[in-house]
């Protein structure tokens with residue numbers, strides 16, 4: 177595969193980095209230690225900027241600011257309508273800056289610039305609008321009185337929130353976390369991933385411009401074991417909302433248990449199945465399978481990394497998949513023709529390559545791909561393995577890259593059993609024209625999102641989260657508001 181870099185000048189298209197410090201209590205400040213870390217451009221492996229490195233003492237200061245803003249600041253005391261107005265203004269400012277924000281995500285995370293600009297960032301702004309619309313509809317209920325007593329519930333903001341997010345979707349995950357917490361009236365500290373701090377700091381600046389009061393939204397870049405661990409073990413954070421790996425999710429739960437028993441919500445990994453039945457349109461099914469896997473170069477927690485095809489059309493689907501994967505355009509994320517940019521960083525690149533080598537050693541057949549593309553940066557060919565056995569590592573582990581494990585099945589029962597044969601349960605896809613099959617499989621798969629004849633269709637109003645080791649708690653939808661709220665029952669004599 178050739179690296180698509182027809183527009184070579186784009187390698188120079190690095191926006192000026194305006195925000196590279198911690199955002200605490202409404203100001204950009206240096207870290208206490210004065211230490212900084214590099215953030216790298218995955219297109220060429222070069223340093224983009226140095227960012228202030230938050231550590232425990234910085235998290236402490238940010239939490240103190242958030243606590244003060246919660247205990248005595250205006251945000252939790254405003255009416256929902258007032259909060260909504262400011263959130264709407266924030267969303268408008270995001271819309272006005274989509275080009276610069278998309279460029280930041282392209283150079284920091286290797287995101288396709290045009291997709292970020294036209295889809296991801298506008299959708300993130302709409303998530304903010306969705307929760308702005310919910311801010312004045314949060315209410316408790318009046319309960320039936322029991323003879324001498326009358327009772328009602330109050331829905332109160334839970335307090336100070338700690339958000340910890342990964343690097344694969346810096347903009348959408350920022351707003352997935354922050355928006356419902358803002359609507360609920362909480363204050364918060366967010367730690368972006370060390371690989372991708374740039375857009376989060378820009379959003380902090382926009383939040384201030386929009387009128388979000390000081391201390392309500394603090395953004396502290398830093399590393400997991402230091403800044404991240406300081407959040408999960410903090411005694412004054414009421415809930416930690418995490419998106420990332422199972423391993424870190426486990427550490428966060430332990431830290432929460434050992435500190436103040438803060439609430440925990442975990443959105444973890446996946447190894448999602450896409451099941452294609454005999455009655456499917458071969459071309460469309462292959463297209464969907466590649467879209468499900470290769471969107472954001474496979475660095476998507478719901479990537480359709482296990483594809484099960486019924487035996488009647490298996491050979492045809494396999495042929496189509498290979499044909500389309502070979503024609504897939506890998507290259508510069510700023511080029512509008514590019515379909516797949518570079519993996520987010522060197523670690524991720526090396527991890528994916530080592531899984532590919534493992535797949536070959538395990539005896540799977542490499543149908544296409546398997547290699548790096550180009551001589552610089554972290555590009556990998558769309559890779560498809562067939563003859564995959566369910567106990568192979570490439571069928572079990574989340575690779576988080578453009579690597580598909582293709583498998584054949586005979587019956588619907590077999591498909592369900594294989595699809596569920598994973599420790600994960602984040603998402604699944606079904607391709608069939610048969611409503612009975614679609615319904616049966618939807619109900620039988622243990623996963624939080626099921627896509628029928630579609631994949632990766634997400635929406636601010638669609639709850640998103642995992643079964644099994646993909647975590648618990650839901651992001652998005654009205655469901656997500658509840659993790660930032662407490663229910664208080666008030667009882668009074670009649």
Ligand code: NAD
Nearest residue numbers: 341342368369399400401404405420421424443444445477
């Ligand atoms: P990761 O778990 O290593 O890191 C995620 C975040 O946790 C980063 O901000 C990191 O700094 C922080 N962190 C690391 N160690 C920590 C610690 N000890 N304490 C507190 N915080 C710590 O994940 P990753 O490899 O960067 O991201 C990929 C993972 O994220 C994949 O497993 C993917 O499936 C998952 N993911 C899930 C969803 C979802 O919604 N379910 C969405 C996107 C990504």
